[in-house]
Amino acid sequence: MNDDLQKRIQQAMADPKNLGEMADADSVGTVGNSDCGEMLRMWVKFREDGGRKIIDKASFQSFGCETAIAVASLATELIRGKTAEEALALKTEELAGELGPLPPMKIHCAQLVEGALRSALAPQTAPAPVSAPKSAPTLLDSISNLAASGGKITFLDETSA
Amino acid sequence: MSVTITGQSLMSEVLAAYPGAQRALFRKYHIGGCASCGFQPTETLAGVCGRNGNLNVAEVLAHIQSSHEQDEKILIGAKELAQWRQSDASVRLVDVRSREEFEAVRIEGSVLLSQPVMQQIMAEGANTRPLVVVDHKGKHGLDAAAYFMGHGLQNVRCLRGGIDAWSQEVDATVRRYKLG
Numbered sequence: 001m002n003d004d005l006q007k008r009i010q011q012a013m014a015d016p017k018n019l020g021e022m023a024d025a026d027s028v029g030t031v032g033n034s035d036c037g038e039m040l041r042m043w044v045k046f047r048e049d050g051g052r053k054i055i056d057k058a059s060f061q062s063f064g065c066e067t068a069i070a071v072a073s074l075a076t077e078l079i080r081g082k083t084a085e086e087a088l089a090l091k092t093e094e095l096a097g098e099l100g101p102l103p104p105m106k107i108h109c110a111q112l113v114e115g116a117l118r119s120a121l122a123p124q125t126a127p128a129p130v131s132a133p134k135s136a137p138t139l140l141d142s143i144s145n146l147a148a149s150g151g152k153i154t155f156l157d158e159t160s161a
Numbered sequence: 162m163s164v165t166i167t168g169q170s171l172m173s174e175v176l177a178a179y180p181g182a183q184r185a186l187f188r189k190y191h192i193g194g195c196a197s198c199g200f201q202p203t204e205t206l207a208g209v210c211g212r213n214g215n216l217n218v219a220e221v222l223a224h225i226q227s228s229h230e231q232d233e234k235i236l237i238g239a240k241e242l243a244q245w246r247q248s249d250a251s252v253r254l255v256d257v258r259s260r261e262e263f264e265a266v267r268i269e270g271s272v273l274l275s276q277p278v279m280q281q282i283m284a285e286g287a288n289t290r291p292l293v294v295v296d297h298k299g300k301h302g303l304d305a306a307a308y309f310m311g312h313g314l315q316n317v318r319c320l321r322g323g324i325d326a327w328s329q330e331v332d333a334t335v336r337r338y339k340l341g
Contacts, residue, residue: 019313020286020287020313021286021287021313061313065187065188065189065190065191066188066189067191103214106191109191152340152341153261153262153265153338153339153340154338154339154340154341155265155336155337155338156336156337156338156339157336157337159339
């Protein structure tokens with residue numbers, strides 16, 4: 001990743017906008033790539049404006065890499081004042097806004113945001129969660145498998161007796 | 162630390178020295194999160210950096226070490242936790258071990274992390290209520306702590322040394338054990 005992009009991501013991360021749950025949201029969308037340990041949820045609130053139903057505010061919650069959080073932060077700002085149709089028409093690279101073009105390895109972070117947005121605004125068109133072939137243990141595995149990763153329990157006071 | 166980590170270190174060695182390295186790599190570089198961007202324990206750190214956009218190995222290593230230092234701040238000692246619980250009844254202990262381990266030995270008042278417990282914690286949303294993650298020996302709890310922090314919980318800690326340290330430092334009636 002180039003230094004400029006890293007700086008822009010860090011700037012977005014330093015003051016993320018619209019982070020957190022929205023209690024009075026009209027719509028909620030969730031997208032997750034379980035293999036990536038990555039989940040993103042987005043809340044949207046609408047309002048009427050001159051006969052149009054536009055996005056009044058949007059917020060998000062994420063666990064994952066800085067890029068996904070930075071893109072979500074920018075995207076929730078970008079879609080304010082737009083109708084659902086206008087927001088859905090935004091391309092993945094447009095959602096990343098001032099972050100600029102993302103390198104190939106980071107594009108799916110932005111796609112995650114796009115997926116959450118689609119899930120919130122048009123659930124019927126939201127893409128199915130991506131599931132890559134399994135090879136190495138993943139982040140989510142390391143958390144969710146903790147509860148299943150036991151083994152035979154031997155008390156130390158029995159072995160030393 | 163007995164092993165000096167360099168670019169030629171195997172990822173298994175990197176993870177042994179810095180248990181939160183996978184999380185740190187994922188957060189900043191999106192490496193190691195999934196099967197498509199993951200790495201193998203037998204790869205070297207330099208190798209992983211090389212096939213991920215030729216990342217600067219020294220910079221990546223510095224990031225891992227910096228994250229490790231941050232992880233250290235999340236940890237809370239057993240004695241300190243015992244005192245905290247006495248002064249603040251709202252402190253909740255979430256045990257991330259297996260059900261078998263939890264049923265064999267547990268810290269009084271702790272709850273096993275199950276799906277319902279996870280859903281309940283998530284449903285509460287962002288908050289400052291203290292939550293302490295308990296594992297066996299303090300090797301895995303940080304990942305769970307980071308997960309909760311990533312979901313907006315602002316007062317998450319992890320018991321340093323896990324329940325094994327609690328047995329040794331606070332309550333000897335909690336029997337020590339090994340797995341295998």
